[in-house]
Amino acid sequence: MASLKQLSSKKELLTGGHRLCAGCGASIIVRQVLLAADTPVVIAASTGCLEVATTIFPYTAWRCSFIHCAFENAASTLSGVETAYRALKKKGETDQDMRFIAFSGDGGTYDIGIQALSGACERGHRMLYVCYDNQAYMNTGIQRSSATPLGAATTTSPAGKVLPGKTQNRKDLTEIIAAHHIPYVAQASPSRWNDLVSKAQRALQAEGPSFMNVLSPCPRGWRHPPNESIKIAQLAVDTCIWPLYEVAEDKWRLTYRPKQKPPVEEWLKTQGRFAHLFKGNNQQVIEQLQAEVDRRWEELLEKTS
Amino acid sequence: MGNLISMEGNQAAAEAMRQINPDAMAAYPITPQTEVVQTFAQFVADGRVDTEFVTVESEHSAMSACVAAAASGTRVMTATSANGMALMWEILYIAASTRLPIVMALVNRALSANINIHCDHSDSMGARDTGWIQLFCENGQEAYDSLIQAVRIAEHPQVRLPVMVCYDGFIISHAVECLELLKDNEVQKFIGEFKSVNSLLDISHPYTFGPLDLYDFYFEHKRQQIEAYGPAKQTVIEVGKQFGSLSGREYGLFEAYHLQDARLAIVLMGSAAGTAKEAVDRLRANGLPIGVLKLRAFRPFPSEELTQLLSRFEAVAVLDRAVSFGAAAGPLFTEISSALFASNHRPLLLNYIYGLGGRDIDIEDIQEVGKKLQKTAESGKVEQPFDYIGVRK
Ligand SMILES: Cc1ncc(C[n+]2csc(CCOP(=O)(O)OP(=O)(O)O)c2C)c(N)n1
Ligand code: SF4
Ligand SMILES: [Mg+2]
DSSP states (O other): OOOHHHHHTSOOSBOSOOOOOTTOHHHHHHHHHHHTOOSOEEEEEOSSHHHHHHOBTTOOOBSSEEEEOOSSOHHHHHHHHHHHHHHHHHTTSOOOOOEEEEEEEHIIIIITTHHHHHHHHHHTOOOEEEEEEOSSBTTTTSBOOTTSOTTOOOSSSOBOSSOBSOOSOOOOHHHHHHTTTOSEEEEEOTTSHHHHHHHHHHHHHSSSOEEEEEEOOOIIIIIOOGGGHHHHHHHHHHTTSSOOEEEETTEEEESOOOSSOOOHHHHHTTOGGGGGGGSTTOHHHHHHHHHHHHHHHHHHHHHHO | OOEEEEEEHHHHHHHHHHHHOOSEEEOOOOTTTHHHHHHHHHHHHTTOOOOEEEOOSSHHHHHHHHHHHHHTTOOEEEEEOHHHHHHHHHHHHHHHHTTOOOEEEEEEOOOSSSOOOSOOSHHHHHTTTSSOEEEEOSSHHHHHHHHHHHHHHHHOTTTOOOEEEEEETTTTTTOEEEEEEOOHHHHHHHHOOOOOSSOTTOTTSOOEESOBOOTTTHHHHHHHHHTTHHHHHHHHHHHHHHHHHHHSOOOOSEEEESOTTOSEEEEEOTTHHHHHHHHHHHHHHTTOOEEEEEEOEEESOOHHHHHHHHTTOSEEEEEESSOOTTSSSOHHHHHHHHHHHTSSSOOEEEEEEOOGGGOOOOHHHHHHHHHHHHHHHHHTSOSOSEEESSOOO
C-alpha cells in the first residue's frame, strides 16, 4: 500500500465545505475508501446524512460523477450504472477502466436496502458497496435501525421508566453478506485507516461484488464530543464490539487482534446514548451486551482460525 | 406491404424490443407481462440482441437500475404490470423528474386487493401523475408500433421523459392477431442512434444526479418539467406522422372514428375501443349520429384538442376502466369534463365504469350506452351522470 505521504498528495474526490457535522465518521470513511481507488469512479449513495449533506443544489461536494436515487436502492442503482458500463464497453464506446462504489448508511443497508443489496450480490455486478454504519437513522433524527446495539437510546427506542433503550441485539450484516459468497467482504473502522484503505484496495480489485461494513461514529446520535470520534471507533474495535476482519474468496481472516480486550462498559461510557445503562438496575443490560459481544467474538475467532 | 405475421400481443411487444435492441433492460416477471420478459430472455440467450439484461430481484430494483443505466448514457427498456408498477411507484417519479428517456411496456392489470390478474387500467391511472408519458393501445399492432415510436418520443431533446406504452392484459397481451412487422433495419433507422446527455460515465464531465433540492430551486425545476409536456405533445404527433410515412399506419394523440358527422360520442381507451367501433357501426346503421373518440395519449393530456373536438357535441359518454376511489367519477371522465368546462359550448356528459378486474364488455353493452346518449341529447338533460356497465348490484 502507498505510504501516508503518498496518499495525502492524492487529489480528493470529496471536497471540504459539505454540511456533515464536525466529527462525522461518514466523510472520513468516504475519503479513506476513495484513496484506495486508482481509476475513475462513479459513486452512488442512498438517502441519508452523507447524501443530503454533500449535494445541496446548486452545490455538490463530489468531484466525480455521483448519483442518488432513493433510500433503499443504492445497490440496484449502482448495478444499473455498472450494467450501462458493460453495455458501452461491449459496443466499443468506452475502454476506460472504472470502478463503481456505493455509500449507504446502516438504515439504507441493514434494513430497507437489504433486498436490493442481496440481489446485486447474487447477480455479481463488479462494484464495491460500503455501508457507513452509524448504528441508527441519523438523517431523520436518530431512530433505531437493526444495526443499533442493545441498550442504545434512540428516538424510537428511548430509555424510559420500563424500557432500557433498544431491547434487541444488532443484526450481523457483514456475515449475512459473507453468506452470499461474493469475492470480498470486510469489516473496517476509520480509526485504523491503513487497514481500511488496504481493504478498499482489495475490494476494488475483486472481480465481482465486494462489501465493506465500516463503523461510523456520529457525535450527534451517539452523543459524544466531535473530537472523540476516532478514539471511540478504536475503542469499539478493541472491546470487540466491532472486530476487524475480512472474508476474501471465502477465507476468513482477522486483520486486527486487540492486545487487551477491555470490557464493553469502557466503550459505553464514552457515549450519551448509553448513559441510562449506568443508572437504576440497568446493569444487567450491560452484562447481556457483554455476553453477546463475547459469544460473537469467540465465533469469529473460530471462523478466522 | 411489410411482414405479416400472427402473434400474441406480448410477443409483438418483445419483438419490438428485440428490434430496438436497447443497451440495457432490467425487468421482473408478473402476469400478464411475463411473456415479454421470457421472450426477451430467450433473445438474449440466443444472442439475437446486444442488450445487457439485468434479472433484478424486484420491480423496485428494475426501475432503479433503469434510472441509473439511463443516467449512464444508455438506451433502456423495461416491462411490468399492476403490482409490479405499484412497487416501482417511488422510482417512476424519479425517472421522470430526472428527465430520463426510459421506455416501458405496461401490460394493464387490476391492482389488489383482491388479487386479480386480469385487465383494467388502475395500474396506469395510479401512475398518471408520475410524469411519464402514457400511450394507450387498442391492439397488438398498436402496442408494437407505439413501443418503437416511444423510443423517439422519449429521447427527443425537447422531451427527455420516460414513456409507458399501455396495452390491456390478456385481451391484447395474450390474444393472437395478425399484424405487420417492420424490418429490423427499418426500426433501427427510425429510432436512430442513442444520444446521451450528462452521462455518469463521461468522466471528463462529472455530474451529480439526484441532489437535495429545497425550497430555493425545487419549484423552478418542477416548472421546467411541467413545460416539457407541451413539446411532448407535439412530439407524439410528429413521431406518429413519421411512423405513418414509414409503415402506412399514422398515429396521433387520439383517433376520431366517425366523429365528423356525429352529434354523440363515446370516449374510451384501450382494447374496448375496437368493441366500441363495432357498436357504433351498428348504431349508425340504425341512423344514430354517433362516433368514437379513442384516446391514445392520456399523458400528455390533449386538453385543447379534445375541447375543440368535443365542444360542439350534444352528448358524450366517457368510459373508464379504472376508478378513483372517493372521487365523483372515473379518472378519464374527470380529465375530459374539466377540459370541456373551459369551453362556452359543452356537451352533456355521462360517465360509465366498466371492465374492472377483466370483466368483459360487449358490443350490446356499448350499443346501450349509445341509446342512453341519444335519450340524453333528446331530453337535453342528464338523468344519471354516473353509472356502471356489466356489474351486479
Ligand atoms: C422509502 C423511504 N422511507 C423513509 C425515508 C426517510 N429517511 C430518509 S434517510 C432515512 C434514514 C437514513 O438512515 P441511514 O441509512 O442509517 O443513514 P444516516 O442518515 O444514518 O447516515 C430515512 C428513514 C426515505 N427517504 N425513503
Ligand atoms: S448526524 Fe451523525 S451521521 Fe449525520 S452528519 Fe451529523 S455526525 Fe454525521
Ligand atoms: Mg445510519
